[in-house]
Amino acid sequence: MRNIKTSKKTYKKLIDKIFLQTLGLFIIATVIVFFIRSIGQGEIGDIITNIIRYIYDVDLESARLMYFQKFRSNIDIIIVGTIIILFAIFYKVFLSWFTKYFDEMIAGVNGIANREQKISMSPELRFMEDTLNQIKSDLEKSEQAESELEARKNELVMFLAHDIKTPLTSVIGYLGLLDETPDMPIEQKAKYVNITLKKAYRLEKLINEFFEIARYNLNSVLLNIEQIDLSYMLVQIADEAYPQLTASEKEVTLNTPQDLLLNADSEKMARVFNNLLKNAIAYSTNNSVIEISAESKENNVEIRFRNQGMIPQDKLDTIFDKFSRLDDARQSATGGAGLGLAIAKDIITLHGGTIYASSDQSHSTIVIEMPSTSHAK
Incomplete structure (x- = not known):
């Protein structure tokens, strides 16, 4: 009415x-x-x-x-x-x-298509004039945002292409030394092999970033909804991240009921949890604990990823944007394409859920609220 x-x-x-x-x-x-x-x-x-x-x-x-x-x-x-x-x-x-x-x-x-011209109509059509001018303004803002996004994407691809050369050169150089010096002392050979392996891992990560950028498109994704044992899935996610956790001397604690179930796409939710855990590992303080918890609240299931480390207040609203990173500078050691949280948000939105971040002086928390019965939007 x-x-x-x-x-x-x-x-x-x-x-x-x-x-x-x-x-x-x-x-x-x-x-x-x-x-x-x-x-x-x-x-x-x-x-x-x-x-x-x-x-x-x-x-x-x-x-x-x-x-x-x-x-x-x-x-x-x-x-x-x-x-x-x-x-x-x-x-x-x-x-x-x-x-x-x-x-x-x-x-x-x-x-609407003419940027130079402002739409003007008779006084009795003022409602239509205001609506069309608003649509025109929104389209112009959207085009500008897409243009800026494309520029950031191209810049990121250029940076990644440049960064790939460094570990690739190191891998080729150390493998060349190992090939040319078969009688190299065991200690020195082990050192070169270890360096080569690290550089190869870094190279793999950068290549994966390229694939992540190329395949990022969730607009036409269909969800395969099924019943998920949420506790078991989170245990698996934590186990798979064990090498990264060990390397940074961090650990994960889980606090989830054993019988907590969630109706969702298991493959895509696993991707969400992987991205959130990778993000927590990358931006939490050394020798800290990452807390993962889940509980049922009325008609929702709430999942939390909490880690030591503060998110600046001006970043809380943008960390879920495409190609957004907490560190604006390019850090080759831990830097990613900035798609992890954006992908997580899109998947959660497709399920009809919400995701948001909060932070205080010592900890940051990312909260997911999923409906008990998920459906594709």
């Missing part, structure tokens, strides 16, 4: 204008018809009789007779004919008035 009232108020000027125009035409037509009806009465009849008298050069009685024969006896036919003619004329005028609004709307829609 509220929307209907708002709609009527929005169209009020247009409705009033059409009503006044229609009323004006009706009044004019009525006046003309009454004028014709009154032709045979009083002074108007005498005037017409005198006109006939002078035109045909006849006496008064003959003029009156002609008047009655030509006008008075055919007054009904004259009135009907006049009404038909007036209706055709006024209808044409009314359509011209009304179609003018359609012309303005079409011009306004065409004006």
